[in-house]
Amino acid sequence: MITNIDISTDYDETQGNDDVHYQTFGNMAAFFGRDMQAHRHDGFFQLHYLETGHITLQLDESRYSVQAPLFILTPPSVAHAFFTQEDTDGHVLTVRQDLISPLLESLYPTNRDLVEVPAICLSVADKPDDIHTFSHYWALMARESANTDKGRDQVLSSLAQALFTFLLRSIPLDDHHITGVRGEHRLFQRFNQFIDQYYKQHLTVPEYAQKLGVTESRLKDMCRRFANRPPKRLIFDRILREAKRMLIFSDSPVSEIAYQLGFKDPAYFARFFNRLVGSSPSQWREQNIH
DSSP: OOEEOOHHHHOTTOEEOSSEEEEEHHHHHHHHOSEEEEEEOTTEEEEEEEEESEEEEEETTEEEEEESSEEEEEOTTOOEEEEEOTTOEEEEEEEEHHHHHHHHHHHOGGGTTTOOOOOEEEEOTTOHHHHHHHHHHHHHHHHHHTOOSTTHHHHHHHHHHHHHHHHHHHSOOOHHHHHOSOHHHHHHHHHHHHHHHHGGGTOOHHHHHHHHTSOHHHHHHHHHHHHSSOHHHHHHHHHHHHHHHHHHHOOOOHHHHHHHTTOSOHHHHHHHHHHHHSSOHHHHHHHHOO
8 A cells, every 4th residue: 555645744843834835855854764665645736846966766657866956746646756865955845736726727728627737857957047946936935834924824825836837837748648648547636636625515435426427336446546445434534634633723612623524413423533533532632732
């Protein structure tokens, strides 16, 4: 099984908010290690910008061995693994898919239903103007991520979208890329998008399959191959992730959180949470609020 890393929960020192996570590559490598086994980030685009050093990278089905400066763009759910030396450093930006999708629709309006950004590793060694621009934006991103002033979240979102737009303009998305060569993987990504959109409505697996235009059997098979989990568990994981976030970051009583998550009966929410976590929502909240 390819591990899904949720930066917001698996890495305590990431700066940013729920939609935009920033950290230097060096700090991330110190935490996770410079030899990263295959992993993915469901629901998030990830952008690595290396300013120094060298990387050996397995990105989707391609392998690279590249010297900085370079960009690595990893779309949601795409598996990647890499090894870097001690002198490799730069920046890592992890952005929720919902912030990037509007950019694609704007850049490729005639193909908005078909656009699939490929996983890509792109050297910028021969683009001094781009390096200058990116350096400016990374400095702003680092400063704003550590900021606590009003409007910080809006600025982070705008900076992230600007960085992605600069990069997307430089990627040669020809017709081959736009139409996509991995239809099954694209369907799996769309399923994750639908989960983000509808998880509070508690749609059934057959209802998700209908929205995707596939059979329930095909959806189950696709989820087993890409996530090694049934679709129902992926839906439950999304509900659980939001429940934990609300239990930690809001003062709402458990019953109110249950209603906000689409549960008609708070007692059922408590049983759902206890079955997946092993403790009641109240107990979990008390253990995780310091």
